[in-house]
Structure formats: C-alpha cells, structure tokens
Amino acid sequence: MNHTVQTFLTPASTNCPPNYEILKEEHEVAALGASHNTAPPTSTVIHIRSETxxxxxxxxxxxxxxxxxxxxxxxxxxxxxxxxxxxxMVSDPTGAQAYASTAKCLNIWALILGIMMTILLIIIPILILQAYQ
Incomplete structure (x- = not known):
C-alpha cells in the first residue's frame, strides 16, 4: 500500500507573505480560464408582453x-x-377592455329584451285570437 504524506503549508510556517495562498489561488483560477471579476454575475430579464x-x-x-x-x-x-x-388598433388594451365590457353588457341586455319582445309579439296575438273564439 502506498502511503503518502501531504503537508499543508500555512503562511506562518513558510515565511511567505500572508497573501501568498490567495495569489496562488487566483493564478490557478486564471490558468483554468475563469474570469477575474469577483462581482456576482448579473442577469438581464426581458419581459415580453403576450398579445392578449x-x-x-x-x-x-x-x-x-x-x-x-x-x-x-x-x-x-x-x-x-x-x-x-x-x-x-392603437395598442391600448386597457381602454379596449373597458369599451368591450360595456359593449358586452349592452349586447346581453339587447339580446334579452329582443327575445322577450319577440316572444311577446308571438304570444299576445295568439291569446287575443283565442279570446275572440
């Protein structure tokens, strides 16, 4: 079996300046191709509005x-x-939604009143004809 002993050198035991380990790590990182920037990476978020x-x-x-x-x-x-x-058409979805909801409400009422008037125009003459017979 192969036993190897690894010794860890600290700045106090090597008589080197205290920043030697930090410089050595930076050199190794640079040799591996990583960036020297210590700032956290930033990201850009682009919000794309879906065409509702x-x-x-x-x-x-x-x-x-x-x-x-x-x-x-x-x-x-x-x-x-x-x-x-x-x-x-002028890309104002809020205004378009407001006008559309008003149009929808008016269409519902117009449809209900139109159906009721149509039914009454059919039922009233039938009732009048039956009353005279």
Missing part, C-alpha cells in the same frame, strides 16, 4: 343591431364595439 386577445364584440353588436334592436341598445353596443376595436 381582447374581444370587441362587433359581430354580436351588428347582429343585435340588425335583428334585435330594442331601445337602440344594440346600436349603442355597436358604437362601443367600434371604439374597442379602435383602442385595440
């Missing part, structure tokens, strides 16, 4: 305007939908 799709509800508003325009709500919804689309 804001629905503008133009088709729904147009359908409601043509077929279920009760109290002109769907025409107003169509105007807000166009405003939402314009805001989306």
């Amino acid at each position: 799709s804001v629905p503008d509800h133009v088709r729904w508003s147009l359908f409601n305007t043509l077929f279920m325009n009760s109290c002109c709500l769907s025409f107003i919804a169509f105007a807000y939908s166009v405003k939402s689309r314009n805001r989306k």
Whole structure:
C-alpha cells in the first residue's frame, strides 16, 4: 500500500507573505480560464408582453343591431364595439377592455329584451285570437 504524506503549508510556517495562498489561488483560477471579476454575475430579464386577445364584440353588436334592436341598445353596443376595436388598433388594451365590457353588457341586455319582445309579439296575438273564439 502506498502511503503518502501531504503537508499543508500555512503562511506562518513558510515565511511567505500572508497573501501568498490567495495569489496562488487566483493564478490557478486564471490558468483554468475563469474570469477575474469577483462581482456576482448579473442577469438581464426581458419581459415580453403576450398579445392578449381582447374581444370587441362587433359581430354580436351588428347582429343585435340588425335583428334585435330594442331601445337602440344594440346600436349603442355597436358604437362601443367600434371604439374597442379602435383602442385595440392603437395598442391600448386597457381602454379596449373597458369599451368591450360595456359593449358586452349592452349586447346581453339587447339580446334579452329582443327575445322577450319577440316572444311577446308571438304570444299576445295568439291569446287575443283565442279570446275572440
């Protein structure tokens, strides 16, 4: 069996300046190709905004305007939908979302009122005809 004895030299026992070990380590690091910079590495983070799709509800508003325009709500919804689309074109997602949510709310109310009016226009004449028979 091979027994080797390793001796560790300290600055006090070698009569060398106290920074000899530090210089030796720096030389070894430089020989290995590492950088001399002792500052911590910095990183750069780039935030890429994903293109969030804001629905503008133009088709729904147009359908409601043509077929279920009760109290002109769907025409107003169509105007807000166009405003939402314009805001989306100028890269203002917050404004586009605000106009789109207003258009959506107006479209829901216009659709509900339009369906109720259509049902009433069908039921009322039937009830009147049955009353006279």
